[in-house]
Amino acid sequence: MAISKAIEQVTINIDGIELNVPRDLTVLEAAKQAGISIPTLCYHPDQDVKGVCRICVIQVEGAKTLQTSCTLKVSEGMNIRTNTPLIREVRKTNLELILARHPKDCLECARNLNCELQELANTFGIREISFPHLKKNLLEDYSTPSIVREPDKCILCRRCVYTCNEVQGVGLLQPINRGSETIIGTPYELPLSDLACALCGQCIHACPVGAITENSHIDRVWQALSSPDKHVVVQTAPAVRVSIGEEFNLAPGSIVTGQLVAGLRRLGFTKVFDTDFTADLTIVEEGSELIERITGSKTLPLITSCSPGWIKFIEHYYPEFLPHLSSCKSPQQMFGALAKSYYAEKTGLDPKDIYVVSVMPCTAKKFEADRPEMNDSGYQDVDAVLTTRELGQMLRASGIDLKKLPEENYDLPLGISTGAGAIFGATGGVMEAALRTAYELITTEELAELEFKDVRGLEGIKEADVQIGELTIKLAVAHSLGNARKLLDAMKQGLADYHFIEIMACPGGCIGGGGQPIPTTNEIRAERIKAIYEVDRNMPIRKSHENPVVKELYKEYLGKPLGEKSHHLLHTSYTARF
Amino acid sequence: MIDSPLALRNITRNIDKIDPESIEEYLKTDGYEALKKTLTMKPKEIVSIIRDSGLRGRGGAGYPTGLKWYFAANTQSDAKYVICNADEGEPGTFKDRILMEGDPFSLIEALTIAGYAIGSNKGYIYIRDEYRLSIRRLQNAIEKAQQSGYLGLNILGSGFDFDLEISIGAGSYVCGEETALFESLEGKRGEPRIKPPYPTESGLFGKPTVINNVETLVNIPLIVNRGADWFKEIGTECSPGTKIFTLSGDVARPGAIELPLGTTLRELIYEVAGGISSEEKLKMIQLGGAAGHCLSPDYLDISLDFDSLAVKGLSLGSGAILVLDESRSIIKTAYSLAKFFCHESCGQCTPCREGTLQQKEILGRILSKKSSEKDLELLERLSVSMVQTSLCPLGQTASLGISSAIKHFKEEFLSYSERGI
Known part of the structure; x- marks a missing residue:
């Protein structure tokens, strides 16, 4: 008779679809149940939410500004819109802002055709990046036989940070500096060869783009x-x-x-x-x-x-x-x-x-x-x-x-x-x-x-x-x-x-x-x-x-x-x- | 403090009147009467008084203080915290410094009352490193209060324990945002957290936390002593009490002044500050600090209270008022705002990190007359995304100065484009 305590259900409305869902779901998860797939970038199914890319924004009736669906839990009577002109506009703007700092070298990238950023750009039909392209020109790290880091490609989603710290307990990847100078880097920005990195490569799986790859043989x-x-x-x-x-x-x-x-x-x-x-x-x-x-x-x-x-x-x-x-x-x-x-x-x-x-x-x-x-x-x-x-x-x-x-x-x-x-x-x-x-x-x-x-x-x-x-x-x-x-x-x-x-x-x-x-x-x-x-x-x-x-x-x-x-x-x- | 017949001296009553390093002088001006009264009452009753007073946060958001206290008081937890946000970093704002330098005991008394009201035994004052004199005076006041039994174990024989610690910031503007402040206080990178949960539920070290601005807090002993009704007599119905405004820029008498909420910009600039300091005419007013709107003289008669401003989509912010005369360049002003926010963004979320950089880049090219036709549109697009999707109030407001400047001074922006935008 091991019946676990049922989680309370709430009724919500997503894009006109009425839905009963457990109250511990996020809007992102609830939308999935309604067959609506909200685009994400910093979200990873095996990680805690970070809510930093701001791509998965949605509109909740009564809220002053848009909300991130990956962080927001559903609540009774919540009325949600996932596809309005405003939502489309800001998602595209945020994506373009990321692209404006990302190298345009998809053809030469190890993640070509298997890249979450590329896929989003394609999904959104990006044909032009309106904002000035501001390259970062950071140092690449080819120092180990195992892992290559190309921080210019990094979109600061922090998924590798989670993996390196929370999953692997190694903790060498961290955000450094602030604002537009923020990078995900190593202590004192040392190359991985000089650090206590296990070279497990789990950060590669965390990365949505080609910022971390293997040293190819x-x-x-x-x-x-x-x-x-x-x-x-x-x-x-x-x-x-x-x-x-x-x-x-x-x-x-x-x-x-x-x-x-x-x-x-x-x-x-x-x-x-x-x-x-x-x-x-x-x-x-x-x-x-x-x-x-x-x-x-x-x-x-x-x-x-x-x-x-x-x-x-x-x-x-x-x-x-x-x-x-x-x-x-x-x-x-x-x-x-x-x-x-x-x-x-x-x-x-x-x-x-x-x-x-x-x-x-x-x-x-x-x-x-x-x-x-x-x-x-x-x-x-x-x-x-x-x-x-x-x-x-x-x-x-x-x-x-x-x-x-x-x-x-x-x-x-x-x-x-x-x-x-x-x-x-x-x-x-x-x-x-x-x-x-x-x-x-x-x-x-x-x-x-x-x-x-x-x-x-x-x-x-x-x-x-x-x-x-x-x-x-x-x-x-x-x-x-x-x-x-x-x-x-x-x-x-x-x-x-x-x-x-x-x-x-x-x-x-x-x-x-x-x-x-x-x-x-x-x-x-x-x-x-x-x-x-x-x-x-x-x-x-x-x-x-x-x-x-x-x-x-x-x-x-x-x-x-x-x-x-x-x-x-x-x-x-x-x-x-x- | 600006000398003006309009000035009130409620929360500033002790400034320049008593020795801020002497607890004896503080005691002589009704100091600690409010705490003594508090300790004879139930915590709930104190929370009720503050709720009844209608006091709203003076840090910028104007959230009802009593409600914060109420939520924190009603959350069960093994530990709760009271924090004074003294990380005063909004450009042109120096009200909290005046209060801490001139009347540190009032703040400490207020925090002790807050601790009693919500059931907390530990408070922190998070203060910016540059405020050396404030830090010294607060440290002195804490020590004197401890020695005199106003802080520590069994305060005034009441059985209530409460102590305070000063925590010094490391120079980051965003750490004035309450959740980034918690992170910093916990010894982490100063980055805002996702809300909810709100601080009253999960704040410092994940415990229920009340965090109030310095100016908000120093109202507390007055309200406890003189009553909620007294407080409500001042200011407007929805924004009772006074506010310290800090005026800077092209005014004849820059400085700080305590006035009832609901005073107009015209009174502030022309009656209090003596009008424009030069022969030039008034051109622009930025209301509320770097994150505030840049307004034209058309706004002179607006009432400076939370609700009148909210109706117009404006905000009082920290109460900083920057006045510029006709000799000033709006583009340069906007560029300097862009530079400020680009430097101060924490870098966590896309719209703020990249948006503040692009604002600077685009305004830079407008300033150097290399702008493309679509630059004003781009700035507007940036602003929509930053306001709508930034993770914290820094990003949500980092474009407001610029977008409002474009709105009110479009001609000037257009004149900077070689081809005409």
């Missing part, structure tokens, strides 16, 4: 693909197969694994491999590490280390917890190291001729690949990192329509994976994959129920106790750096006695990564997560330690988990950063 990949002396291999992260369809207008959550493989082959990659394979390998190594730490009474909780944004965050903000991190490299870097050692040996190639490209849902992966210690093969393990968006761009530029491609299979041997590797793409996935393996390694019994539902879903911090033999393992899963901060602060106060913690920098995990198709909203994240679990369900093997190629790899090359060769190629260490 497209050119270097084209160059490698056209070099006759390069053996170019590619790996695809788990989350990409459930999101790249959106780059081709497929519905969020469309699974296009086979088409993705086919598309990559057509782009000219010699071998198309799967990061899911090294995700499985990560689980075997990390699962063994967990068992070793628990049985050897070593540092606990063990915290996952596959999310490079998270790693950079903890290195900056919680260096005292670095001993808790798993020493496992991320699947991307394990792949790079193996491609230029094991795979090179197996194929008789000189590792210097192998060029490793990753397709990642992530901007921080570009930084990770660039880390000086990531060269255990003797070369830079991963040479280029493309975001899902960049791959979409390359495919489109090559005239390849993913939707029309046949499904093809990954190449052997590094393309064989299990469902456990696939779920790395969703928050809780690494934890679940690890449990599937740890259970069987510890108990030597077969796990009856593979799906650990407690660690799934979009709740910020998830906790569970799992019984493995005689051990009760206490778990926590956090996604978004804001939630990571909460969890670590609790640990600091001694309030978190977990054995194992999974942390992902991005909301929703990798499927919500900073390199994913735009838009990425919580609603879209949920669809991609559903798809990831469907990928898992459809896999013949769903436990990492049962991956036949992983077994073969240990037999032929690595020896045993946490062995000497593993230690050399698959594990790493961390650095406290200022």
Whole structure:
């Protein structure tokens, strides 16, 4: 009989349409129910309202001036007009005012045809900007391998400010100066490379325009693909197969694994491999590490280390917890190291001729690949990192329509994976994959129920106790750096006695990564997560330690988990950063 | 203070009459009688007296003070705040400075009464940094009041606790807007908040807050002592009481004067201020500070009270009156207003941030005779958007001086265009 208290209804009138709506709705939301879509710009469905762009203004009977529909709550008897000559005029004026400070370089912009400002200008039928064009001429920031900021394009909607502060708890983006000199900037206007930025790229998803984008690796990949002396291999992260369809207008959550493989082959990659394979390998190594730490009474909780944004965050903000991190490299870097050692040996190639490209849902992966210690093969393990968006761009530029491609299979041997590797793409996935393996390694019994539902879903911090033999393992899963901060602060106060913690920098995990198709909203994240679990369900093997190629790899090359060769190629260490 | 037979000395009764640093002298002129009376009454009764008096806010908006107090008094909360807005930044306005420098104890007494009336134990005076003498005198007055039992715990043995703190602004005009002031007081970037919620529901630190202007507050002890009926005898029916007007520009006797609300501009300029200081004729009056309308001499007989002005779409603002004679350039005046607002916009919302910049840009090109034919239309379009869609009163009023100047002095604007607009 759990009936939640009904929210009181009010009667309102919008553009002559009488409507009963819950009283906690804003006029914007209520109008949507009446089929009226009020234009917005600073509004974001996953954020608190800011009410600063002043595009969504509407007229309320009795009010002296127009009101912003995103901030105004409905009330009984409210009489609202959303489309009067005055409203049309001022919306257009405000839009023109924004455009008068915005560069007119849409054709050269990464967000061309996927820009909320451009779309509004089109919707409003702007054919001329009446006001003087006053350029800002601010410095661009190309200082990091991951993120590019072009503040001239910024329209001061403050969505990135919300994301950086409220969602990610990093707080490097803030309004600076005032009036027309206001910019969204960093402390002392320093470049991101000089700051404690996790490079998660969530600000890219917040940005309605092209003021924040990724540092593109497209050119270097084209160059490698056209070099006759390069053996170019590619790996695809788990989350990409459930999101790249959106780059081709497929519905969020469309699974296009086979088409993705086919598309990559057509782009000219010699071998198309799967990061899911090294995700499985990560689980075997990390699962063994967990068992070793628990049985050897070593540092606990063990915290996952596959999310490079998270790693950079903890290195900056919680260096005292670095001993808790798993020493496992991320699947991307394990792949790079193996491609230029094991795979090179197996194929008789000189590792210097192998060029490793990753397709990642992530901007921080570009930084990770660039880390000086990531060269255990003797070369830079991963040479280029493309975001899902960049791959979409390359495919489109090559005239390849993913939707029309046949499904093809990954190449052997590094393309064989299990469902456990696939779920790395969703928050809780690494934890679940690890449990599937740890259970069987510890108990030597077969796990009856593979799906650990407690660690799934979009709740910020998830906790569970799992019984493995005689051990009760206490778990926590956090996604978004804001939630990571909460969890670590609790640990600091001694309030978190977990054995194992999974942390992902991005909301929703990798499927919500900073390199994913735009838009990425919580609603879209949920669809991609559903798809990831469907990928898992459809896999013949769903436990990492049962991956036949992983077994073969240990037999032929690595020896045993946490062995000497593993230690050399698959594990790493961390650095406290200022 | 301008010496004039028309002047009243109610809220300015102590100015230049007593030593503003001496609590003893303040006590000798009925000082703290109102607080003593207050403490014998119920908080509700005090709120009723203020409501009955019809006192309206002297900061610019003219909102009924008693109503603010009533809302705050009736909101349940573990903490409430009383704030004196002493961030007097409206160009040409210096009434609050005169009151704080000359009679700081009155303000402190008023805030204590306000605290009692709404159930608050903590007040702040948010004051601009430039007002060094006011800050010193207020600080001195707070300390003396604390030492004499008029502030602190168990005031005058009543069981009522109330204390005051001075908070100094950082030079931003917009922090005179009440919600931006809260942000600043909380240590944040001084940007106005979206309303609702209103301060009486969620103000400083999210608690119910009464925020009143200095001049509004110093009326309180008088009303408590002399009664609402006495107060209503002064001024007009809907705008009772006096107002301090500050006159500047081309008048013979610039300065401040306390007069009943309902005085006309003509009386102010010609009788009080001695008319125009030069041989030139009166050209323009800007009423209410930089955010006020620029008026032609046709408006001389308008009654300076909240409602008569509202009917004409005007506002009394802070009571600043800028008078310009025929030798002055309206375009330059408008440009200087545009520059001011462009500098002072907080930068949060589009119409104000960009509108104030475009006003400056467009008036700049009119001034340099490089204007295009549509510039006056553009300024009008800007004004409509700024008035209708700005987030706070700064943006909503930042175009009024300019648009009214264009309305009343169009010929002059037209003459600045080479091609003729």
